[in-house]
Amino acid sequence: MPEKKRPGIIASQAEDYPRWYQDVIAKAELADNGPVRGTMVIRPYGYAIWERIQSEIDRRIKAAGALNAYFPLFIPESYLHREAEHVEGFSPELAVVTYGGGKVLEEPAVVRPTSETIINAYFAKWIQSYRDLPLLINQWANVVRWELRPRLFLRTTEFLWQEGHTAHATAEEAHQYALKILREVYEDFMVNVMAVPVIAGRKTARERFPGADQSWTCEGMMRDQKALQMGTSHELGQRFSKMFGTKFQSGEGEVYVWQTSWGVSTRLLGALIMAHGDDSGLCLPPLLAPVQVVVIPVTSDDEVRSTAGAILRDLASAGHRAEMDARTSSSYGRRVTGWELKGVPLRIEVGHRELTMGNVTITTRDLGEKKVIPVPSVAGEVQEALVAIQKRMLDGARSFRKENTHEFTSLDDAIAYVAQGGFATLPWRSVGPDGETSIAREGLSVRCLVAEDGSLPVRIEDNDTMAVIGKAY
RNA sequence: CGGGAAGUAGCGCAGUUUGGUCAGCGCGCAGCGUUUGGGACGCUGAGGCCGGGGGUUCGAAUCCCCCCUUCCCGACCA
Numbered sequence: 337m338p339e340k341k342r343p344g345i346i347a348s349q350a351e352d353y354p355r356w357y358q359d360v361i362a363k364a365e366l367a368d369n370g371p372v373r374g375t376m377v378i379r380p381y382g383y384a385i386w387e388r389i390q391s392e393i394d395r396r397i398k399a400a401g402a403l404n405a406y407f408p409l410f411i412p413e414s415y416l417h418r419e420a421e422h423v424e425g426f427s428p429e430l431a432v433v434t435y436g437g438g439k440v441l442e443e444p445a446v447v448r449p450t451s452e453t454i455i456n457a458y459f460a461k462w463i464q465s466y467r468d469l470p471l472l473i474n475q476w477a478n479v480v481r482w483e484l485r486p487r488l489f490l491r492t493t494e495f496l497w498q499e500g501h502t503a504h505a506t507a508e509e510a511h512q513y514a515l516k517i518l519r520e521v522y523e524d525f526m527v528n529v530m531a532v533p534v535i536a537g538r539k540t541a542r543e544r545f546p547g548a549d550q551s552w553t554c555e556g557m558m559r560d561q562k563a564l565q566m567g568t569s570h571e572l573g574q575r576f577s578k579m580f581g582t583k584f585q586s587g588e589g590e591v592y593v594w595q596t597s598w599g600v601s602t603r604l605l606g607a608l609i610m611a612h613g614d615d616s617g618l619c620l621p622p623l624l625a626p627v628q629v630v631v632i633p634v635t636s637d638d639e640v641r642s643t644a645g646a647i648l649r650d651l652a653s654a655g656h657r658a659e660m661d662a663r664t665s666s667s668y669g670r671r672v673t674g675w676e677l678k679g680v681p682l683r684i685e686v687g688h689r690e691l692t693m694g695n696v697t698i699t700t701r702d703l704g705e706k707k708v709i710p711v712p713s714v715a716g717e718v719q720e721a722l723v724a725i726q727k728r729m730l731d732g733a734r735s736f737r738k739e740n741t742h743e744f745t746s747l748d749d750a751i752a753y754v755a756q757g758g759f760a761t762l763p764w765r766s767v768g769p770d771g772e773t774s775i776a777r778e779g780l781s782v783r784c785l786v787a788e789d790g791s792l793p794v795r796i797e798d799n800d801t802m803a804v805i806g807k808a809y
Numbered sequence: 810c811g812g813g814a815a816g817u818a819g820c821g822c823a824g825u826u827u828g829g830u831c832a833g834c835g836c837g838c839a840g841c842g843u844u845u846g847g848g849a850c851g852c853u854g855a856g857g858c859c860g861g862g863g864g865u866u867c868g869a870a871u872c873c874c875c876c877c878u879u880c881c882c883g884a885c886c887a
Contacts, residue, residue: 345848354881362820373878428810428885450887484810484885491886545887565887601887634846669847676847687846697846779883 345673348615353560358488360609363677364618367488367605374486374493381678382605384626386496389604390476392529392624393498396521400513402472402500407454409478410445415453418579422452425546429481431493447480452547452572452597455501456580463503463593465584470513471503471593489606490564490809497601503582503593507573510594511550514569515792517598518552522567530604531621531730532556532611533737534566535759535804537784538793542772545597549573552792555783555804557737558610561757563783563806566607569598606809611733612702618679619701621729622722629658629718630675634687636664644686647696647714654715656722676701681725682718700725702732747771754780754805761786764801781808 346359361367366382369375378386394404413432416423431447434440448454455473463471476498483493500517504510518536526534539551548570556566577583577592584591612619622628629651633644644660651658661671668685675683685697690708698717699706702725709717740758744750747767750760755778764785767775772782787793788800795801 358880369879371878425886479887481886485883495887497887568887599887603887636845664845666845667847667849668845669849671848672846673848685846689846776884 345677346615346617349559349613356613356615357606357609360613360617360677361488364679366609366618369488370494372493374483376488376492376494376602378496378602381626385605385608385620385624386602388624388626389525389530390498393521393525393600394474394476396525397474397498397500397517400472400516400521401470402474402502404475405473406475406477407448407451407458409448411448411451411454413444413446415457416446418453419547419575421575422547426450426481429483431480431482448477449479449481450597450599451475451477451479451499452501452576453580456576456582456595459501459503459577459593460580460582463582463584466505466586468584469503469505469593470509472500472513473502474498474500487606487809489602489609492602495602497599499597499599502596503577504595505584505586505591505593507571507594510573510596511571514550514552514571514596514598517596518554518567518569522554522569522598522600526554526556526566526604526607527730529621529623530608530611531623531726531733532566532607533730533734535784535786536792537786537804538796539568539784540769540772540782540796540803542769543782543784545570547572547575548597549575553784555806556607556611557733557740557759557806558607558809559613559736560610561740561759561807563759563804563808564603564607564610565783565808566604567598567600569596571596612729613679616673616701616704617677619729620679620681622681622726625679625681626657627659627675627678627680628656628722629682629684630680631658631660631684631686632668632671632675633660633662633664634668634685636662640686640688640691643691643696643711644684647684647686647711650715651718654719656715656718682721684714684718702729747775750805751775751778751780754807757807759783760805761802762805763799764796764803765799767803767805775805779807780805783808 347355349356368377426449433445534554534556544551550571552569554567572595574592633640648660683699695708744762754760783804793801
């Protein structure tokens, strides 16, 4: 019975969405809470998904010209204090080491909440000439931000991410690079690999990164119609370079470099769960799934097993990430349910019923559609189905977002709508900083600003700048 | 960090009001057998300093104090 939800295994989204989210994480074996509040154990299956996220993003980052490096976990406390907004923004969530080697440290070491400061200390050493620019660096690291209200993947005290840091000769070049990362790395990955449509836009002053001149964001809509900030790219201007003396000589004298920083984190796993999951559990887009196809022999006899084995070999040699679940001591139903919870896009069942005709059954995770196909055409069918699922998941997420996004002219109407969930768009001039303050009291926020045609706004003062309002994670 | 709820076997829970056969149930787990097309069934069995620490008491899962953790709702954030 395709698409019929089996109650009792996990909570349904409709009855209790937060509970559903936790159930999926537990049942799909993605993560556990750590012993210290807000910490997280990422389990092998969850980490396998993270590794796929990493490799897709890393490839795009390198294509954008940045190189990976690694900077220390510990940052001298004084570094944070050099940029006023930066330290003000991060102070409440810092973990600070005051003891080391059994002694009180002369200068406390901050566990990095982000690395702008320490990286600038080294950029300042490395940059002397325009020939050293642009300097494009990325690092994959853990960071710590002491969280008051943690949620697995979405908001944990320690999380994994990549943070890019760049230095440019001109403001325009930095601006263009920040947008390049936003579009060609983040948006491209989120849309084309995660199958999550995102709104690329500009943050308001209120929502901006502490220490940035401008922040750009990719905002996604989850199945509960709430917004999730999935990645940000910042124009730091010259704030950090002036504080750290990151400069070079030019005809007009010394020039402080123009900088960007940008990151995505393990929060993307939360986005993946909430953008695509259903009452049967996780639902992974084929391009990101660690296991794309699972082959399930219904029984343990030789005929079924050898056919299943042959199919597995076919799939592997066709380049698919395939796995066999031959644990026939577990019932068929249990195995199937387990793989559904884990979101594997395709399932191939090998059993006598259709094997007598030389057929097997192929089932899609997203729709639960079953199709009986001849064994020799399995690899081809799988290829087609994976492409179809990837497209369908993006289309589905797109139409879901469209159905739950409406345009308004008055702020009150927009608030009334968003209170029920979804996104409201309306002219930014109808909101403004005062409107932002008032909607914050309703638990709402301006997720980002976009131009009326959906492109990135050039100047927010422009009359056609639209605000996207939603309830956010 | 404020306001609520809760921590008893891997998971979900009963027991706490009225201290004393309350160390129990379901699922899972192990062994054996029968099964295998949507979380199979029977029998047998293992498993718990009742979140941690202090206290009250002849006696504490149960009463008191402190701490930790989780969940929900707010304020702050990737």
